Amino acid sequence: MTPELPSPIAAYVAANARLDVDGMLKPFTRDAVLFADEGRHEGYTGMRTLFEEAVIPVRAIFKPDAVRHENGQVVVEGPAHGDFKGSPIRFTYRFTLESDAIKALEITA
Numbered sequence: 001m002t003p004e005l006p007s008p009i010a011a012y013v014a015a016n017a018r019l020d021v022d023g024m025l026k027p028f029t030r031d032a033v034l035f036a037d038e039g040r041h042e043g044y045t046g047m048r049t050l051f052e053e054a055v056i057p058v059r060a061i062f063k064p065d066a067v068r069h070e071n072g073q074v075v076v077e078g079p080a081h082g083d084f085k086g087s088p089i090r091f092t093y094r095f096t097l098e099s100d101a102i103k104a105l106e107i108t109a
Contacts, residue, residue: 036107
C-alpha cells in the first residue's frame with residue numbers, strides 16, 4: 001500500500017516511476033537543492049544532471065511505503081529497485097516543502 005503523500009512529493013514519485021526527468025523536476029522550486037550521492041545538486045541543472053547520470057541509466061524507481069512528519073520535513077521511506085548492485089536498497093527521502101513545491105530533498109540509504 002502506498003502512503004498518502006503531499007501533492008508535490010506524489011508528483012515526484014509518479015514521475016520517477018515513469019523515469020520522466022522533466023516530470024521529476026517539475027515539483028521542485030527553481031532554486032531547490034538536492035543532497036544525494038555525497039553531493040549537493042542545485043537548481044534544475046544540477047538535479048537534471050544527477051537524474052540523467054544516476055537514476056535513468058540504472059532505472060532506479062523509488063517505491064515509498066512509509067511517511068511521517070519530522071522537524072518541519074516530510075520523511076518518506078521505501079525501497080528503490082533498478083539495474084544496480086544491491087537492488088533493492090532502502091532509502092530515506094527528507095523533503096522540505098515551500099508553497100506547495102519541493103525546496104530541498106536529502107536522500108540517504
